[in-house]
Amino acid sequence: MNFEWSGVWDAMPTMLDGLLVALTATGIGYVIALVLGLVFAFMRRSESRWISMPVGFLVEFIRSTPLLVQLFFFFYVLPLIGISVSPLATGAFALGLHYATYTSEVYRAGIDGVPQGQWEASTALNLSTRRTWTNVILPQAIPRVVPALGNYVIAMFKDTPQLLAITVVEMLGGAIAIGSETFRYSEPIAAAGLVYLVVALLMAWVARMVERRYGQVRV
């Protein structure tokens, strides 16, 4: 097998276009995962079983089915119910929803990790439920979950090639397109792998910085 490094460099402009797409999907998806995951975590804690049960079922359902299936599902079903958005938006949403089920479990563990005495002290001071959450529980729960949440952004980024299934061309898609034109696949795919590696390492570094800044728990 002959491998030309020049082929790797030649693929880079396409890779950078693809990276932009991958980062867009990851960015939007991550915000959805962070917000929706917290909403799921709250709803699962609800005293009403009419709320906690269906949400629990939904979370387990999404968590236990492949992302690829969910991507196809939204890609074909959303237009049928009158929602026509770009494949990239569909992909970002599916990615966000999928990871929201993971982040909801992370939040749940973080919330459960706040000692019972904090709830009791809040009751003793007659803080409202909302104040107890915003001023006492979440500020202690979130630093606990920062490391785990940081890992998910990297996992999401590495899942973006699956969006290729619904016609979103990111780096892997770009690499395959180059390959089908030049009949040389190894170099562009290596280029894609290289960009994934560098960006994932960068994300890990940023996640560690964020962790160091916000992830400390004072007890």
Place this chain on the structure above:
Amino acid sequence: MTTTNGEFITFDGVHKSFGKNVVLDDLHFSVGAGERVTLIGPSGSGKTTILRMLMTLTRPDRGTISVDGDYLYHEKSGDQLVPASEAHIRKVRSRITMVFQHFNLFPNMKVLRNVTEAPIHVLGTPKDEAEAKGKELLELVGLGDKLNAHPSQLSGGQQQRVAIARALAVDPDVLLLDEVTSALDPEIAAEVLDVLRDIAKSTDVTMLLVTHAMKFARDVSHRVLMFNEGKIIEDASPEQLFNEPEHDRTKSFLRSVIDES
């Protein structure tokens, strides 16, 4: 308020069990406004459960609890008593607060913020006013120099004194003290008890205390209730109860506590 035997807090037929374990059995007692009452007895005899019920942290299975004429867990609907709404519970609870064995300061807030949190967000006190009062209270408990410290930087005794300031900041009518020195070394415990003694003597707040510090109990309380197996077996002045206990169980309990310390 005066130090008399009115019926400010009333437990009427209160029953509580955890699983098969009956913790409180048909309990009747009342506490007058401004009265300081210490609950003593072996562990598991239901003392802490009483404080927790008043703080709405543990619900009674049966019976009623009232504070200054308002039922804590019930509301009057015509002639009937119905389970209280959350709003009603909050209203009655606003007159009560508690200091815990394990302090339970908010670790995400600095010391002063711990003390001003409830005045600002529950009572609606303006921030500067709440902070001025907070500083005053922290000085009262000897921590005027720790306003901007994090709870994690304080010793256990200091943390508990902050917790006392935090409780006083909401201007309670009823202060519950649940084994507030049990988690502290004897020497540190003495500091905290000194602070509490001063506070007790200078306010007319109604206090219910669960403690094993018998000397302190004798100094500050107007009345001591001896619990055993979910029942009050002796109810007397501290002089009477500590010097001439009537019940054999009280005698053996006091002997064991004194041996311990």
